[in-house]
Amino acid sequence: MHRSASCAARMLLTRGAMANFRLALIQLKVQSIKSENLQRACGLVREATAKGAKVVVLPECFNSPYSVKRFREYAEEIPGESTQKLSEVAKECGIFLVGGSIPEQACGKFYNTCTVFGPDGAMVAKHRKIHLFDINIPEKIRFQESEILSPGDSFSIFDTPYCKVGLGICYDIRFAELAQIYCQRGCQLLVYPGAFNLTTGPAHWELLQRGRAVDNQVYVVTASPARDAEASYVAWGHSTVVNPWGEVIAKAGTEETVIYADIDLKKLAEIRQQLPILAQKRSDLYCVEAKK
Numbered sequence: 001m002h003r004s005a006s007c008a009a010r011m012l013l014t015r016g017a018m019a020n021f022r023l024a025l026i027q028l029k030v031q032s033i034k035s036e037n038l039q040r041a042c043g044l045v046r047e048a049t050a051k052g053a054k055v056v057v058l059p060e061c062f063n064s065p066y067s068v069k070r071f072r073e074y075a076e077e078i079p080g081e082s083t084q085k086l087s088e089v090a091k092e093c094g095i096f097l098v099g100g101s102i103p104e105q106a107c108g109k110f111y112n113t114c115t116v117f118g119p120d121g122a123m124v125a126k127h128r129k130i131h132l133f134d135i136n137i138p139e140k141i142r143f144q145e146s147e148i149l150s151p152g153d154s155f156s157i158f159d160t161p162y163c164k165v166g167l168g169i170c171y172d173i174r175f176a177e178l179a180q181i182y183c184q185r186g187c188q189l190l191v192y193p194g195a196f197n198l199t200t201g202p203a204h205w206e207l208l209q210r211g212r213a214v215d216n217q218v219y220v221v222t223a224s225p226a227r228d229a230e231a232s233y234v235a236w237g238h239s240t241v242v243n244p245w246g247e248v249i250a251k252a253g254t255e256e257t258v259i260y261a262d263i264d265l266k267k268l269a270e271i272r273q274q275l276p277i278l279a280q281k282r283s284d285l286y287c288v289e290a291k292k
Contacts, residue, residue: 019265021162023055024048025239028062028100029226029256034074037063038082042089048258049093055160055263056093057223058100059239060170060193061112066225066233071112071148075105078126083115091121096160100193100223101129101169109150114169114193116158124159127167128152131175140199143233154292155181163188163265170194173208173222176215180288183216183278188268192222201236206248214246217272219263227254244271 026044030037041062048056060066063082064074076082082102090097097117104113112129130152132145155178156167166182166189173179173192182190190212196205205222213220220242227237237254241261250261272278281287 018161019269021054021160021263022052023057023221023241023261023263024051024053025057025221025223025241025250025252025259025261026059026062027224027226027237027239027252027255027257027259028059029228030059030062030065030231032065034063034082038085042085044258045089045093045095045097048260049095051258051260053095053260054162055096055098055165057098057191057193057221059223059225059235060101060195061103061225062100062193063102065231066195066235068144068147069232071103071110072105075103075110077106078104078113078115079123083117083123086115087117087121087123090117090119094119096124096158096165098165098167098191098193098223103149104128110148111152112145112149112169113152114156114167116165116167125156125167127156127169128154129169129172130178131171133171135200137199141197143197155185155290157182157185157187162263165189165191168192170196173212174204176212177288179212179216179218179220181290183218184288187218188265189219189221189263190216192220193224194222195225195233196236198234198236201238205236205238206240206242209240209242210246210248213242213244217244217268217275217278219243219268221261224252226256244268 086099116125166187225235239252241250
C-alpha cells in the first residue's frame, strides 16, 4: 500500500506543466430573473477565462433563488435552458465548467443538481445532491429540502488533463465518508458548490473545508452565491480554496466577485510523500467502502 502511494506521488511529480492549472470561483449575486442570472454567469465565466482559468466553478442554485418555495418554479429538465447555456460557454471558452447547481425536474421528481461541461461543450458529469439540507436550529434557521427535493444516489467524478475531480453540493461536505471515497478513487480536487447561511457559515464553512482537505490531502474548493441581505435565504458567501496542508489560499468576501487560485499538484504529491497518512491507514482494522 505504501509502495503504491509513493508511485502515485512520483507520477504526480512528473506530470510537468499539467501539474499546475488556474481555477476560478464565481461568487454570483443570484436574482429572481433566471435569464439575467444566466447572462451574468456566462459573462463572468468569460472574464475568468480571459484571466487564465482552466476550471471555473459556479455556486449552488446559481440560476434561481435558494428557496423550497421556488424550486418547482425554476426547475428544468437536463438538458434544458440553463445547461445549454453552460455547454455553449464552456465550449466557447475551452474550459471545464462546474455549473454550480440548478433545480432539476426528472420523472416527476426534483433534485438539486450540478452539471459539468468540458472544453468541447459535452457534459462530463452530473451530480444530484446526495445529502439533503434538512435542519432545524431553534430561533436561528429551519430549512427542509426534502419537502420538495429527492436525494441523489451516486458518486460523481470527472477527469481533466490535470487531475480527477470529485463533486459534492453544499451539505454533502459534512459527510466525511464521501470525501474519503473520492480520495480512494484518485481525486486530488474536491468541488462543493454551496450556500451556507449566517448561522452555519461562520461556525462551520471554513472548518469543514479545511478538515476535508487535511484528512484526505486534497484541494477543496467551495463556490457560494454572493450575500443578498434582502433574500429569503441569506448566503454566507466567502467562496474558498483550501490546499492539502489545510491552508486557505484564496477566499472571497460577501460581494459578487471572481477569485482565483493556482492549483499545484506537485505540492499535493510532496505533502503525501512527507506525511504518508493515506498509505498508513489500518485497513486491517477499519475501512470506508462504497456500496454502489
